[in-house]
Amino acid sequence: MEPARNAALLTAGQIINHYQPIVDLQTGQVIGVEVLARLTDGKQIIPPAQFLPGMGVRALEELLFASLPLGLSVLAACAATHPELTISFNVSPTVMLQPRFQERLLRVLAQSRTDARRVVLEVLEDDDFLSLDMARTQLALLHECGLRIALDDVGSGYSSLARMRDLPIQIIKLDQGFVRDLQRQPEHLQFVAAMQSLARGLRADLVVEGVETTAILDALGVMGIGAAQGYAIARPMPGKALIAWLAGHQPHRAERRPNSLLAAYGAHLGIVEACRALMNQPLRACWSDDVRDPHVCAIGQFFDARQLHDSDFGNAHKHFHSLIDRYHDDPKAWEAAANNLWRSLQEAIRAEAEGADQTHVGGEPHARRRQPKTGRALMYLMNGNGSSQRPS
Numbered sequence: 001m002e003p004a005r006n007a008a009l010l011t012a013g014q015i016i017n018h019y020q021p022i023v024d025l026q027t028g029q030v031i032g033v034e035v036l037a038r039l040t041d042g043k044q045i046i047p048p049a050q051f052l053p054g055m056g057v058r059a060l061e062e063l064l065f066a067s068l069p070l071g072l073s074v075l076a077a078c079a080a081t082h083p084e085l086t087i088s089f090n091v092s093p094t095v096m097l098q099p100r101f102q103e104r105l106l107r108v109l110a111q112s113r114t115d116a117r118r119v120v121l122e123v124l125e126d127d128d129f130l131s132l133d134m135a136r137t138q139l140a141l142l143h144e145c146g147l148r149i150a151l152d153d154v155g156s157g158y159s160s161l162a163r164m165r166d167l168p169i170q171i172i173k174l175d176q177g178f179v180r181d182l183q184r185q186p187e188h189l190q191f192v193a194a195m196q197s198l199a200r201g202l203r204a205d206l207v208v209e210g211v212e213t214t215a216i217l218d219a220l221g222v223m224g225i226g227a228a229q230g231y232a233i234a235r236p237m238p239g240k241a242l243i244a245w246l247a248g249h250q251p252h253r254a255e256r257r258p259n260s261l262l263a264a265y266g267a268h269l270g271i272v273e274a275c276r277a278l279m280n281q282p283l284r285a286c287w288s289d290d291v292r293d294p295h296v297c298a299i300g301q302f303f304d305a306r307q308l309h310d311s312d313f314g315n316a317h318k319h320f321h322s323l324i325d326r327y328h329d330d331p332k333a334w335e336a337a338a339n340n341l342w343r344s345l346q347e348a349i350r351a352e353a354e355g356a357d358q359t360h361v362g363g364e365p366h367a368r369r370r371q372p373k374t375g376r377a378l379m380y381l382m383n384g385n386g387s388s389q390r391p392s
């Protein structure tokens, strides 16, 4: 907006850090925090979207080195309750390729007695990602010093498959764009699952960003996703608030049983993938005797608990179970049954999201409240606290 004013604020050290927790979905433990730097004029906070565009490489470097010691001191203050916590900083690749960047960074770490293994650099390719060779060399050197490298916003315009192939990275952060709207577009869970399997193949940890609702959190947990970040866990907050939040945080272990339709969708994804894996290898799988019983699987248990077996998707689920061990005999019918369950779940999830939108009463554009809606398509709703409500 006002480059001159922003430059002046930067020079005057008017920088504050906000911190957003990153949670291990399987254990529920907080494993890291991402630093989100902001400028302030003393009265209001200027968000990055306003000051980052147009900032030159010098200014970006100064921003990082102003926010770094603040972040490291908060990390030290969190050590009492969270000794293993990592801290992530967003670094532009052009900054990283500045002469003596590494020397300067390591000096700051040494001054604050920070173990380099606790620090993550989140790299987002920008227009100026000049030399891939140089970037690769620099990232490898930084990793040798103990730092970990995350490829940020993967799936957005700039972070491509080629970068994942060519750069030495230890963490993949899936862009919010694939996640925020999952209740509107549940089929995008396919991308999350694919990214998870790619990350495993690359031996990188996956962090899914933009997790805005408990239903999304639930779906990711059921799918066995490693880590998540987003408003459903916590919003970015000042250092003091973070320390208090961490001290009060109660870890929730991911459950195998879905607690939302979106998570049932995710669970079905896993089951179908597992069946296909069996189909594509020579071993004839042995199913247990009760596999055709729609009440034995995790989805069925969720439908039991909410009395959802007689809905469209409940019937589709029963039909899929009746064919589940028949993929060798009748692959077409098997495919059709698997797809039909997705389709009917998708419709119900969309209807649920639309119902929530109609009763939406302001606030964050993406943090949609889910309110009871009486009507045909809506089978049940989850409150923010995870309890269920059925239309009366």
Ligand code: G
Residues within 6 Å of the ligand: 020, 036, 090, 152, 153, 176, 180, 209, 210, 211, 212, 229, 230, 231, 232, 236, 366
């Ligand atoms: O590019 P990067 O992933 O570093 O961007 C993080 C930005 O996303 C921050 O500005 C942060 O405030 C914002 N953010 C964090 N969690 C969520 C979320 O759940 N939903 C939305 N819409 N934005 C989020």
Ligand code: MN
Residues within 6 Å of the ligand: 034, 090, 122, 152, 153
């Ligand atoms: Mn980031």
